[in-house]
Structures are given as structure tokens and as C-alpha cells.
Amino acid sequence: MNDQAYDQELDCKGMNCPLPILKTKKQIDTMGSGEVLKMIATDPGSINDMTSWTKRTGNELLSHSQDGGDYVFFIKKT
Secondary structure, eight states: OOOOOOSEEEEETTOOTTHHHHHHHHHHHTSOTTOEEEEEEOOTTHHHHHHHHHHHHOOEEEEEEEETTEEEEEEEOO
């Protein structure tokens, strides 16, 4: 498992597109620049969604991994 440090965690397990993206955006908006969000999703489409969303918004996708049926993302607010 990833030992990346993070400031906040968001559980989006069981949600389908577009909910993980919407909830991630809402959470990132409350965070300060440079803070890291750990987001966990179960939707396989979240890999492409998060990659596209971070590129579009300028936030940094530090890493993503799969742990069983969970997809774990670390996103740094810019």
C-alpha cells in the first residue's frame, strides 16, 4: 500500500461517475494550496476521470494505485 502523506481523505466507494469527481472537486475547494487529498473509489472509470480532471484543473495527481477493488488517488491542490 502507498505510504504517501496526505492532509484529508475522501471515501467515494460505491459511487459511480460523476459523483467521485464532483465530491473530489468539492473537497479540494476547501483545502489550501499544497495540501494532499487521498481519494478512494471503486469505480474503474475513476482512473481516466481523475487523470483528465487533474489535467483540466491544474491540480497534481501525485499517484494512483489499485488495492483489490479500491482505486486510491493522491491529489495535490495547486
